[in-house]
Amino acid sequence: MKSVLVGIGVLIVLALLIVVPLMGSRNDLVVEKNDIDGKWAQVDNDMKRRADLIPNLVETVKGYAKQEQTVISEVANARAALLGARGADRSSEIRANDQLTGALGHLLVLTENYPDLKSNQNFLQLQDQLEGTENRIAVSRRDYNLAIQKYNTDVELFPKNLAADIFGFKRDDAYFKTTDEEKKVPQVKF
Numbered sequence: 001m002k003s004v005l006v007g008i009g010v011l012i013v014l015a016l017l018i019v020v021p022l023m024g025s026r027n028d029l030v031v032e033k034n035d036i037d038g039k040w041a042q043v044d045n046d047m048k049r050r051a052d053l054i055p056n057l058v059e060t061v062k063g064y065a066k067q068e069q070t071v072i073s074e075v076a077n078a079r080a081a082l083l084g085a086r087g088a089d090r091s092s093e094i095r096a097n098d099q100l101t102g103a104l105g106h107l108l109v110l111t112e113n114y115p116d117l118k119s120n121q122n123f124l125q126l127q128d129q130l131e132g133t134e135n136r137i138a139v140s141r142r143d144y145n146l147a148i149q150k151y152n153t154d155v156e157l158f159p160k161n162l163a164a165d166i167f168g169f170k171r172d173d174a175y176f177k178t179t180d181e182e183k184k185v186p187q188v189k190f
Contacts, residue, residue, distance in 0.1 A: 025154075029151070029164060032147065036144070043144050046140045049133050053130050056122075071103075071106050081096045082097055145176055152171050155169050
């Protein structure tokens with residue numbers, strides 16, 4: 001009888017030694033996945049702020065650069081694509097955001113051709129707000145990418161990879177990456 005109780009005790013201790021760390025790993029992965037979602041919400045919020053600023057910027061530029069409709073249309077279309085991608089999967093939103101970033105770059109390069117526009121108070125204020133928003137987006141993107149990196153590392157490292165496999169946690173590869181267009185050096189002409 002005593003040996004049966006010892007055997008049951010050993011089994012309980014062994015089960016606790018396996019189950020407790022496994023549940024702790026699962027809980028860590030849940031926290032990290034929720035952190036990714038929270039960081040994504042901040043990126044999404046910052047991108048929405050930028051999308052809200054763009055119509056004002058475009059209208060200000062339109063007054064000075066009537067013949068530059070191609071660039072203005074490109075920005076408007078990219079903004080529409082971003083707003084259309086909201087709520088879709090993260091990769092679609094990231095691609096739409098990259099398209100908008102490129103279009104905004106073209107718009108800001110266009111302003112170099114219009115000295116009166118560059119000194120317009122409304123344009124300067126909008127440009128400052130947009131620059132501030134771009135900085136927010138950069139910080140939010142970095143935080144989001146770091147959260148995904150931490151989560152992916154834990155999903156792959158032992159012993160958390162066991163919990164990830166058991167409880168269905170998979171890698172998340174929806175990183176923000178620099179596009180080829182963003183890597184190009186802007187042309188400045190005097």
